[in-house]
Amino acid sequence: MTQFTGKDLLCVRGGRVVFTGLDFSVGPGGALVLIGPNGSGKSSLLRLMAGLLKPYAGIVAWDGEGIAEDPEAHGGRMHYVGHHDAVKPALSVHENVSFWAGLHGHVGTVDGALETLAISHLSDVPGRFLSAGQKRRVNLARVLAAPSPLWLLDEPTTALDKATITTLERQIAEHRAGGGIVVLSTHGEIPLEGAGVLELAHFQAGSGEIAA
Amino acid sequence: MMGVFGAIVRRDLRLALRQGMDSVMVVMFFVIAVVLFSFGVGPEPNVLARIAAGVIWVSALLASMLSLERLFQIDYEDGSLELLALAPVPLEVAVVAKVTAHWLTTGLPLILAAPLLAVLLRMDGEGFGILIAVLLIGTPTLSLIGAVGAGLILGSRRGGVLLSLLILPLYIPVLIFGVGAVDAAIGGFPFKAHLLILGAFLAGSAALCPWAAAAAVRQAIE
Numbered sequence: 216m217t218q219f220t221g222k223d224l225l226c227v228r229g230g231r232v233v234f235t236g237l238d239f240s241v242g243p244g245g246a247l248v249l250i251g252p253n254g255s256g257k258s259s260l261l262r263l264m265a266g267l268l269k270p271y272a273g274i275v276a277w278d279g280e281g282i283a284e285d286p287e288a289h290g291g292r293m294h295y296v297g298h299h300d301a302v303k304p305a306l307s308v309h310e311n312v313s314f315w316a317g318l319h320g321h322v323g324t325v326d327g328a329l330e331t332l333a334i335s336h337l338s339d340v341p342g343r344f345l346s347a348g349q350k351r352r353v354n355l356a357r358v359l360a361a362p363s364p365l366w367l368l369d370e371p372t373t374a375l376d377k378a379t380i381t382t383l384e385r386q387i388a389e390h391r392a393g394g395g396i397v398v399l400s401t402h403g404e405i406p407l408e409g410a411g412v413l414e415l416a417h418f419q420a421g422s423g424e425i426a427a
Numbered sequence: 428m429m430g431v432f433g434a435i436v437r438r439d440l441r442l443a444l445r446q447g448m449d450s451v452m453v454v455m456f457f458v459i460a461v462v463l464f465s466f467g468v469g470p471e472p473n474v475l476a477r478i479a480a481g482v483i484w485v486s487a488l489l490a491s492m493l494s495l496e497r498l499f500q501i502d503y504e505d506g507s508l509e510l511l512a513l514a515p516v517p518l519e520v521a522v523v524a525k526v527t528a529h530w531l532t533t534g535l536p537l538i539l540a541a542p543l544l545a546v547l548l549r550m551d552g553e554g555f556g557i558l559i560a561v562l563l564i565g566t567p568t569l570s571l572i573g574a575v576g577a578g579l580i581l582g583s584r585r586g587g588v589l590l591s592l593l594i595l596p597l598y599i600p601v602l603i604f605g606v607g608a609v610d611a612a613i614g615g616f617p618f619k620a621h622l623l624i625l626g627a628f629l630a631g632s633a634a635l636c637p638w639a640a641a642a643a644v645r646q647a648i649e
Contacts (some may be wrong), residue, residue: 265513267512267637271649288515290513291515295509301509303442305446306438318431318511
């Protein structure tokens with residue numbers, strides 16, 4: 216069975232220990248919700264999981280193989296939604312989404328994804344005219360358009376309205392029902408059935424200072 | 428992998444065409460810089476013809492610097508660069524694709540404008556063909572070397588000035604052999620060696636710069 220795991224992770228940012236001794240493990244259909252106060256390292260952990268950040272110590276692994284061994288393979292099975300929406304002002308919604316879907320080798324699935332997130336009427340509208348919530352939906356449409364087993368969502372509900380949050384919950388449930396894995400950070404807006412919860416405040420280092 | 432390369436090039440070209448005054452700006456700067464030189468030096472045709480190749484090359488260097496700062500900057504700011512780094516292809520491929528698009532939108536227009544300016548400076552007709560040839564070999568080298576600098580300045584304030592300080596010294600060899608080839612052709616000397624050395628610069632930077640630039644970008648988005 217596919218397992219997405221992290222072992223004994225130590226994260227250091229700017230000479231300060233963000234978290235230490237952190238382990239996690241998620242299996243197919245599983246979900247992990249990261250909670251914790253601001254600055255407790257939710258985003259840093261998601262970036263570690265994505266491979267954008269290298270752990271100071273420890274290893275993040277997919278099926279027992281470290282993700283740093285083959286970053287391209289990890290990129291192919293993973294979607295990362297960060298704080299930025301990566302929407303180009305000069306490209307239409309459809310062009311924006313289909314570019315990213317195309318990088319993952321999917322082209323015909325864009326319309327369906329726009330439909331699901333209720334932005335198909337904006338298909339030809341350039342990115343510069345979108346509101347914050349609409350941009351976030353475009354970013355999420357990118358995830359739906361190219362199916363991948365692992366979703367890493369950093370506060371995905373930011374700027375979304377209630378209806379879209381419900382849609383997102385349903386999509387996450389569907390993704391998990393199909394054997395997908397979701398890791399997301401949140402301040403508590405998304406109830407996920409049977410999800411593991413990781414409280415990052417439990418992994419803070421004592422004094423916080425280490426020798427460089 | 429080639430599909431992804433093509434997709435990134437097409438996207439960047441589309442962006443450049445839709446919003447970019449970049450190409451126009453770069454060519455205008457090039458023209459104005461060359462014209463300023465001729466005003467500064469005076470209308471003496473022999474003097475202008477003598478310095479034509481050098482003036483055109485230096486102006487082309489400075490013009491190609493103009494847009495380099497934004498090579499990765501905009502993608503960095505809106506989060507696209509992170510996603511490109513996480514795409515299922517090596518970041519080096521994305522870097523080469525972006526450099527290719529950059530050269531097509533700025534390097535190529537410079538090459539098209541160069542003969543016109545050569546006429547303006549009364550450059551000897553013998554040198555025209557070779558001027559185009561050395562610019563064709565030389566400007567991709569400039570874009571490749573510039574990509575390393577563009578990656579290194581990500582996240583810094585006043586990146587543009589820093590970029591010039593980092594990159595312009597590295598442009599000197601290309602400048603020397605680029606001008607040397609044109610002068611040799613005008614003087615009736617063999618210029619093959621110059622072209623071969625410029626070709627070697629291009630091959631060397633094509634082999635090394637994508638890796639260096641990708642490493643710089645990874646460092647920046649960490």
